[in-house]
Amino acid sequence: MAEVSLVLRAPSANRVYAQAAGGLAVAEARWVLGAHLGSVPALRERSIGGMAALEVRQDHGGTATADEADLGRLLGSLSSALGVLDVAEEGPAGTAPLLRPRDLPGTLHHSADLETILRYPGKTNEQFTAMLVNLAAALSTRRAGLFDGALALLDPLCGRGTTLNRALRLGLSPLGAEIDRKDVDAYRTFLSTWLRDHRYRHTLDSTRLTVRGEQLGTRLEVEFAAEKKALREGRGQHLTLLGCDTTRIGELLPSRSVDALVADLPYGVQHGSRAGGAWQRSPLEVLRAAAPGWRSLLRDGAGLALAVNRRTLAHDQAAAVLAEAGLRLLSPDGAFRHRVDQSIDRDVLLAVPTDHPRAEELAALAADQENDTP
Ligand SMILES: C[S@@+](CC[C@H](N)C(=O)[O-])C[C@H]1O[C@@H](n2cnc3c(N)ncnc32)[C@H](O)[C@@H]1O
Structure with missing residues (x-):
């Protein structure tokens, strides 16, 4: 017997994103439900x-299924779910019906x-x-922590x-x-104002970040x-x-403590105030320089979701750089492909440490998506 649910999709405020939202909802559900349930249910867009x-x-033909409450929670937590x-x-x-x-x-x-x-260019x-967070969390062996506050997430x-x-x-x-x-x-400034306005009890501490006498930036x-x-x-x-170069964070945070890593990589296009500055590198260089440090912070069972601009970072280049750092790219090229503007052709790269206990099982989720991109 088949159990059929309809996830009503929230209208997207962003016109460009709205055009891609249907296909992205299918792609997100494929990975999130597939990773949580162990098999991918049949998915399609419907009006x-x-x-x-x-x-x-x-x-319900034999494969593992979530119980009612879990499935409801998973469906309701999809990024587009209304x-x-x-x-x-x-x-x-x-x-x-x-x-x-x-x-x-x-x-x-x-x-x-x-x-x-908060509104600003480059946001x-x-x-x-929300989709990136769901995807990285779903790949983690500690994915239940997304719902009980225990998941350690790093951007x-x-x-x-x-x-x-x-x-x-x-x-x-x-x-x-x-x-x-x-x-x-x-x-x-934003967070401290928001906490005050919403009357949360809070403490905010800024200190200098120093490693072996070297000034690296600030810590909030x-x-x-x-x-x-x-x-x-x-x-x-x-x-x-x-507040520091991401290539140094492997020295600053406890190793093997992160369950989910989510990042929107620099697109390699000008973002107003982000132009110039000695730290500006190409997305590939940022990834190459940063990936080993990121890997050192990840638990073996962690998940990664990286948003990239396909025009400035090719899938096979990213796969090679991730592999050098001990990370395995799972998602096929174009799995989440959508156009943001003329210079940004965005995709999401899903990856796990090569030692991830479910690496093979998760890699199999990619197989049926190979020729079926949104
Ligand atoms: C696409 S933006 C991410 C935007 C973010 N998700 C948001 O909504 O505000 C990429 C960010 O990476 C930062 N960045 C680039 N190179 C970096 C580096 N080496 N270390 C730390 N941050 C870096 C940029 O300053 C930029 O804020």
């Missing part, structure tokens, strides 16, 4: 009452403005960022914190690194909770932002 939806059809409807009864062809709304457990903490207030689309190129804010809304305690001083300062530590007692007892959420 229901004029609304865009993703159809998920699970055949709500989930179960198909109670499929009518004859051409007639409307009977639908039953599914009660979903809440997975997001804090108000949505944490993700939406990664929030819905796309080593965090800009003004789009990924960090998503992680905070998920109840996580993320880590970030960013070389541009202006971005670090802007994020600190933030801790917050709704109540004083929780903060005092260490039950609050925590955020660490290293």
